[in-house]
Amino acid sequence: MQTQSRRPAGAFALLAAVAGALAAVVLGFLTFGAQATVASDGLPIAVAAPPGPLQAAAHAIASHGGGQVSWRVTSPEDGRKLLEDKEVYGVLELPSTVVVSGAVNPLGTQIAQQVLTGAAQAMGGTPKVETLHAASAAGRVAPLALSALAWVGCLAAGAVLILVGHRAGRDAGVAARFTQIVSAGVLVTGVLAGFLKLWDSSLPLGWDVLGFLFLTATGFAALQTGLLRLLGVRAMALLGPLYLVAPAVAGQVPELLNPAYRAVLWSWTPFRFSAEGLRSLLQGVPGAPDVTTGVWVLAALLVAGLVLALWPSRSALRKSALQETEADTPDRVVQVGVH
Structure with missing residues (x-):
């Protein structure tokens, strides 16, 4: 009996070790591998x-x-x-x-x-x-740093909403998810603006910068909330490691990255669009092409995230249809005569 009870525990321990090794492999490729293979190419x-x-x-x-x-x-x-x-x-x-x-x-x-x-x-x-457009130390660091902070802040907000819903035994409603996305966007934007002023008060903080920060935060929040709603806590396995990609890949010059990293990671990571667009705005180049590109990409993330986060589930659609059917059915009074 003892031997039989120990076998599942031993198998689970081996599985845990394999999972740890795979995590090290994935993170090694995503982070340090990009830096270790840096070489100028064109x-x-x-x-x-x-x-x-x-x-x-x-x-x-x-x-x-x-x-x-x-x-x-x-x-x-x-x-x-x-x-x-x-x-x-x-x-x-x-x-x-x-x-x-x-x-x-x-x-x-x-x-x-x-x-x-x-x-x-x-x-x-x-x-x-x-x-x-001479940049201070804060001006060089802030674009990527604020992008990463926006991702982490909004991810924490989305994760808390999902966990609270699971604890309560029910899924957060559409109104709660929408409120979380908008409020996280507003509050995280305020935090990022505060860091800008703290790091370098000479950096511009006009409506163009604030608007771009708000679009970044709400776009990230919507995408994360949508994926968390779709996959649950399992989405953290995808959204969490993406944070590690920010300093390792998004901040690199694409011509220095190995072509595989350039195509598989750098080409689509959302951090690079927010970081480069914000860099141009902070250095007084609002008409730079990467600002326009960043706005389009972040807006697309926002729309896609809102669709995932707010689209009614099948059960909600069935409940709504049932309520409409009951409302459309007239009350019928049957007269019964006794002779």
């Missing part, structure tokens, strides 16, 4: 020169670099436009001016500045660095 930078002899020097510079960087030869005006549109990470304006931007991913900016400075020095000049 990082876009530009070399700009006015018409004349410097054009030949620009083409000579662009012919070097191999596959690690991707040079674009352009004019000084077009080079700065490319930088404003975030199509390149930096511009070398011949003879010796390196132009970078604080509104671009800081890691990509750092690498581009090193490459461009080396190219200018190879020509025998002493490069001067010019920074457009």
